[in-house]
Amino acid sequence: MNTKIVKIDENNIDQNMINDAGTVIKQGGLVAFPTETVYGLGANALDKIAVEKIFKAKGRPQDNPLIVHVASLNIEHLVKEIPDIAKEIMNKYWPGPITLIFNKSDLIPSITSAGLDTVGIRMPSNIIAKKLIEASGTPIAAPSANISGRPSPTEVESCIEDLFGKIDYILGGNKSKVGVESTIVDCTCTPLCILRPGVITVEMLREIDPNIYIDKSIMSKPKDDFKPKAPGMKYRHYAPKSPVKIISGDLEKTVAKINEIVQTNMGNKKIGIIATDETKSKYPYGTVVSLGNRNKLEDVASNLFEVLRGFDSIDVDLILSEAFEEKGIGVAIMNRLKKSAGFDIIKV
Structure with a gap:
């Protein structure tokens, strides 16, 4: 397949390029595009044949549901009902990086929701994503724009690496x-x-619903017969080619344990280390990459996937990662790290 690649200046949008990509969606094709979270791989969410192409291009299991992206708060035609508390979340956080699951209407094909009676919907804040949805004239189903299981792309170059020749169009913008x-x-x-x-x-979210809770299953390894209600709940995700092992506990003990593992394997393994600004100088051996400052977890989250992907280009045999406190954004960071490691964790 001949994949067309265009890059757009988010501060000076070329509407003709957007319209071109929108036409691809209208005609049942696949378009990779930027969002504020990660790059997505989009198709017409209401066209089951188009949606099926997403699963094929990514190599994605068909029991892993897709998220439907919209450009408006008007989603009544896509769902059976919108609870009042969901409206509060929408009014506060849409457009933005949050997906809400509703009971779906009959407009949503079964393949989009992986056979479930529910569907996840979100309204991205990225200007290119918003204009693409508007230009296509349809909700867009979009998982991350990568080969299934690999770290999600936050830069267009990663989309090209994974999907060139497999999809119709790659619409580049800024880093997510x-x-x-x-x-x-x-x-x-x-x-x-x-x-x-x-x-x-x-x-x-507890400012809106004091009783909201996190499903315990998302922070532990799921059973084989687990039926995911949302993307990323069942399968190994975010994984580079080399195995990842997390070292979790007191930071000083973590550094000591990582150095011990590196020195034990120095003769036969090339080891990558995922560190932070506070600790990177404490590793005399190994290939060390910092995710950023531990006091700025927004930066750590922003850098995580590209750091994981980056190790693929230097052929390490094993990646050792420091852990983060599972509080605030740290919960999201550790959720992704645990899945990238297949829940292989050493506690110190």
Whole structure:
């Protein structure tokens, strides 16, 4: 397949390029495009044949539901009902990095929702994403624009690396600001339940619903027969080619344990280390990359996927990562890290 690549200045939008990509969506094609969270791979959410192409291009399991992206708060035709508390969240956080799960209407094909009676919907704040949805004239189903299982792309170059020749169009913009996928909230239950943590945290959402909670299953390894209600709940995600192991505990002990593992394996393994600004100088051996300052977890989240992907280009045999406190945005960071490691964690 001949993949067309265009790059847009988000401060000076070329509407002709947007319209061109919108036409591809209208005609049943696939378009990779930027959002504020990660880059998405989009198709007409109401066209089951187009949606099927997403699963094929990504190699994505068909029991892994897709998120429907919209450009308006008017979603009544896509869902059976919108609970009042969901309207509060929409009014406060849409457009933005949060997905809400509703009971779907018959307009949503079964393949889009992976056979579930529910569907996740979000309204991205990225200007290119918004204009693309408007130009296509339809809601856009879009998982991350990468090969299934790999770290999600936050830069257009990663989309090209994974999907060139497999999709119709790659629409490039700036680096994604958030860097991890949207928070997912199940609005079909009482109290509301978080099915995927993100930068809109449980603490923030408790200002609207004091009883909202995080599904315990998302921070542990799921069973084989688990049926995911939201993307990212079941399968190994965000994984570079080399195995990842997380070292969790007191930071001083973490550094000591990582150095011990590196020195034990120095003769036969090339080891990558995911560190932070506070610790990177404490590792005399190994290939060390910092995610950023531990006091600025927004930056850590923004850098996480590209750091994971970056290790693929230097052929390390093993990646050792420091852990983060599971509080606030740290919950989202650790959710992604645990999945990238297949829940391989050493506690110190």
